Amino acid sequence: MDLRLLVKNRLKVLRAERDWSQAELGGRLGVSRQAVNAIETGKYDPSLPLAFKLARLFDRKIEEIFDDGHGEGGHGAA
Amino acid sequence: MTGMGRAAMVRPDRDFSHGEGERREAAMRRTRYLVIGTLFVCGLGTGFYVGFRQAGMDFHGETGFWSPAVALGLIALFVVAVAGGTWIMSGVMDELERARSYKAASLGATLFLLAYPIWYFLWKGGFVREPIHWVMYAFFVFAMLGALAWYRVRES
Numbered sequence: 001m002d003l004r005l006l007v008k009n010r011l012k013v014l015r016a017e018r019d020w021s022q023a024e025l026g027g028r029l030g031v032s033r034q035a036v037n038a039i040e041t042g043k044y045d046p047s048l049p050l051a052f053k054l055a056r057l058f059d060r061k062i063e064e065i066f067d068d069g070h071g072e073g074g075h076g077a078a
Numbered sequence: 079m080t081g082m083g084r085a086a087m088v089r090p091d092r093d094f095s096h097g098e099g100e101r102r103e104a105a106m107r108r109t110r111y112l113v114i115g116t117l118f119v120c121g122l123g124t125g126f127y128v129g130f131r132q133a134g135m136d137f138h139g140e141t142g143f144w145s146p147a148v149a150l151g152l153i154a155l156f157v158v159a160v161a162g163g164t165w166i167m168s169g170v171m172d173e174l175e176r177a178r179s180y181k182a183a184s185l186g187a188t189l190f191l192l193a194y195p196i197w198y199f200l201w202k203g204g205f206v207r208e209p210i211h212w213v214m215y216a217f218f219v220f221a222m223l224g225a226l227a228w229y230r231v232r233e234s
Contacts (some may be wrong), residue, residue: 019095023104024100024103027100028102046173
């Protein structure tokens with residue numbers, strides 16, 4: 001099973017709330033605009049350190065940004 | 079996840095002024111292009127030097143051997159360029175680019191692992207000529223670069 005297919009995220013929404021471009025977010029995270037785009041579109045799952053950095057940046061829990069479908073209210077929850 | 083999930087201890091990046099992130103991203107991109115461009119020019123220069131030198135020797139009907147000093151000098155240059163370039167690149171690439179590089183190198187190595195024995199057995203079977211070392215090397219390099227380009231296109 002390819003877990004990458006199951007992990008969704010709210011990055012685009014959170015970024016839009018702050019009126020940040022992908023490059024702006026990338027610069028704040030220390031990654032490229034392409035990396036932000038790949039994460040947003042679900043083509044790349046970030047490492048745990050980068051996920052924590054995102055959580056810190058948006059002041060959210062990691063599971064409030066990323067959803068593997070098995071968390072509370074996730075798309076795979078019973 | 080409880081306390082660790084909300085990592086609220088240090089938030090230096092949130093203190094950026096608006097637009098600072100874009101400037102920082104642009105600066106990182108420029109550095110990356112500068113490093114890649116420098117390595118590319120070094121590789122191109124060395125390649126042309128070796129190619130023209132060998133072509134000139136072939137034209138004059140000279141032996142295919144170089145002086146030991148030239149050979150050792152090129153080895154030193156190559157080792158420094160590859161090792162130094164890898165070290166510098168690892169400092170300027172982000173985790174996505176690193177992951178792509180690992181996958182591309184892995185794919186290139188797997189293809190090389192298959193290509194050489196296949197060519198060797200075909201040669202032994204009388205189907206093709208003997209494996210050519212520089213063709214194998216070029217195949218590995220281009221397979222790796224092709225895979226890297228493919229991953230970039232697919233994930234962008």
